[in-house]
Amino acid sequence: MTSKIKGPIFILRIFLGLVFLSAGLYRAFHVERALLEFGNIVSGSLIYPLIYLVIILEIIGGLFLIFNFKTRTTTLVFFIFILLVIVESLIFSRQEIVSGFGELFFYNTNATDFFLHITYLIILSYLLAVYILK
Secondary structure (H helix, E strand, C coil): CCHHHHHHHHHHHHHHHHHHHHHHHHHHHCHHHHHHHHHCCCCHHHHHHHHHHHHHHHHHHHHHHHCCCCHHHHHHHHHHHHHHHHHHHHHHHHHHHHHCHHHHHCCCCCHHHHHHHHHHHHHHHHHHHHHHCC
């Protein structure tokens, strides 16, 4: 990796670290909501250990990304984690996902859309930096 794109990589790493850290902290302070969320995904006795495992993963992994510690391993773990969540969603909630696609094209003033647009902005910033520094 050239030093030209170190800046954007740094920004993306910090951003994702903050995303996962804040998600883990939010779930840690709102366990009931997290259990409801995971109840839609996992049923039975797995839900309790799973939620705490996810909280620990998100907090520790987020800190690892922020402080540039074991970033390759952490990135791989988060990649697999997100991929599994997406696959699970497609298996169990495919119909809801397809019927809700229209939401992608309308900006609503809510936390989800705001965060999503910040994510778009960060990705575009990265691409812009790569194209400018080429």
